Amino acid sequence: MTTTGFADRLRLSRRETLRALGGAAAGLSFMRMAGATASAADRVAAVDWEQIPSQFLMDPELAYLNTGSLGASPLAALEAARAAAQQIEQNPVAQGFGPVLADAEKTRQVFADLLGCKLEEVCVTGNTSDGMNLVAEGLNLQPGDHVVTTNHEHAGGRRCWEFLAKRRGVILDFADIGSPPASEDEVVDRVASAITPKTRVISVSQVTFSSGVQLPIARLSELAHRSGCLLCVDGAQAAGALPVNVAELGCDTYATSGHKWLLGAKGTGLLYVSERVKDRVAPMRLDDGYGVYTAIGGTNDMVGIIGLAAAVEWAGTLGHAAVFERIMRSREELYAALAVQPGVKINSPPSGSSMASHLVCFTIEDHDKLGKVNEQFAKDKIVVKTVHHGGIDFRVGCHVYNRPEDISRFAASLKAAMT
Numbered sequence: 323m324t325t326t327g328f329a330d331r332l333r334l335s336r337r338e339t340l341r342a343l344g345g346a347a348a349g350l351s352f353m354r355m356a357g358a359t360a361s362a363a364d365r366v367a368a369v370d371w372e373q374i375p376s377q378f379l380m381d382p383e384l385a386y387l388n389t390g391s392l393g394a395s396p397l398a399a400l401e402a403a404r405a406a407a408q409q410i411e412q413n414p415v416a417q418g419f420g421p422v423l424a425d426a427e428k429t430r431q432v433f434a435d436l437l438g439c440k441l442e443e444v445c446v447t448g449n450t451s452d453g454m455n456l457v458a459e460g461l462n463l464q465p466g467d468h469v470v471t472t473n474h475e476h477a478g479g480r481r482c483w484e485f486l487a488k489r490r491g492v493i494l495d496f497a498d499i500g501s502p503p504a505s506e507d508e509v510v511d512r513v514a515s516a517i518t519p520k521t522r523v524i525s526v527s528q529v530t531f532s533s534g535v536q537l538p539i540a541r542l543s544e545l546a547h548r549s550g551c552l553l554c555v556d557g558a559q560a561a562g563a564l565p566v567n568v569a570e571l572g573c574d575t576y577a578t579s580g581h582k583w584l585l586g587a588k589g590t591g592l593l594y595v596s597e598r599v600k601d602r603v604a605p606m607r608l609d610d611g612y613g614v615y616t617a618i619g620g621t622n623d624m625v626g627i628i629g630l631a632a633a634v635e636w637a638g639t640l641g642h643a644a645v646f647e648r649i650m651r652s653r654e655e656l657y658a659a660l661a662v663q664p665g666v667k668i669n670s671p672p673s674g675s676s677m678a679s680h681l682v683c684f685t686i687e688d689h690d691k692l693g694k695v696n697e698q699f700a701k702d703k704i705v706v707k708t709v710h711h712g713g714i715d716f717r718v719g720c721h722v723y724n725r726p727e728d729i730s731r732f733a734a735s736l737k738a739a740m741t
């Protein structure tokens with residue numbers, strides 16, 4: 323029976339990663355670059371990006387541009403999860419309530435480090451929606467209390483408030499923001515004008531799912547706190563793709579998914595609740611604390627949680643800054659390709675804007691061409707998200723497993739459909 327613990331499995335993953343990055347030479351150069359003096363650009367240059375796709379099971383024929391719906395896990399994460407599953411299955415109670423549970427508990431420190439919070443402030447969930455639901459349920463809002471959100475929210479961050487509106491007489495107010503908004507000021511002003519003396523919560527995405535707008539969360543936190551409200555953030559489209567530090571963002575709660583940009587197991591998520599507001603956000607499931615197993619919370623998906631932590635650690639071996647930089651460079655290429663395509667309206671902020679994210683969303687101006695575009699993407703094996711929200715048609719974004727040719731194939735496919 324293997325008794326390899328979480329840390330050992332991660333050490334193994336790191337060795338495997340470095341091997342796949344091109345052997346000892348690449349490993350040593352990466353280690354040197356990982357020193358405090360390396361800039362993000364140095365870190366990007368230190369990674370052999372061409373080797374990265376070989377660390378995933380992704381079908382090489384696909385140009386997979388829909389990590390925003392589900393990401394792929396690196397082999398290192400799959401292996402860590404497989405090892406944990408094997409360990410449990412050999413003696414479920416002894417292992418699953420013993421060393422494997424202890425390993426899963428340790429992962430919370432990985433997640434706390436990732437989000438920039440304390441261990442006691444982060445718990446594992448099943449997904450972003452689950453985290454948002456826990457927050458909404460735990461707030462104990464009363465009939466007549468108001469919640470402000472935007473017209474860009476995904477159901478996973480919005481349905482919880484709609485539930486409270488339907489069942490408990492809570493009133494939901496929408497701030498209409500443009501696709502894309504003209505400026506951060508526009509966003510802050512529109513949210514501010516939706517606030518009433520009875521507003522208790524402002525709930526927004528860090529990155530909007532349909533328009534790829536990075537909302538000014540730190541400014542919205544200030545606004546919320548000035549107005550006596552909590553700021554609850556849906557981070558499904560952010561964590562893993564861009565830097566997230568909840569202390570710097572100043573938000574009160576932050577929910578995200580493990581299975582998108584964090585490249586983790588499907589059906590995993592994270593929830594941060596600031597210790598400042600734990601007395602105000604108190605869902606039943608967290609009444610015995612934020613551990614992976616608690617009496618009121620019961621048994622969780624330890625295998626998935628261990629896999630998610632291994633995926634986060636794997637990205638850390640490349641350098642999170644390098645990963646973010648690489649993702650944003652790909653976004654610039656996606657944006658540039660769309661900007662020169664006649665008949666396309668881009669709904670996301672331009673590259674270089676403080677509101678630009680890794681996601682680029684767009685609309686086909688002549689909707690008669692939409693069927694042809696969809697057919698062409700399918701024929702050319704280009705995987706995009708069809709949005710169906712706010713009149714926006716498609717969303718694309720790259721992660722580390724995307725190759726430069728994925729972007730050129732996407733652009734060529736779109737061009738073929740549009741001409």
Ligand SMILES: Cc1ncc(COP(=O)(O)O)c(C=O)c1O
Nearest residue numbers: 449450451476478479531558579
């Ligand atoms: C902004 C946003 N919030 C929430 C969700 C729901 O995510 P999950 O299925 O992990 O709950 C998504 C999914 O795409 C999303 O884009």
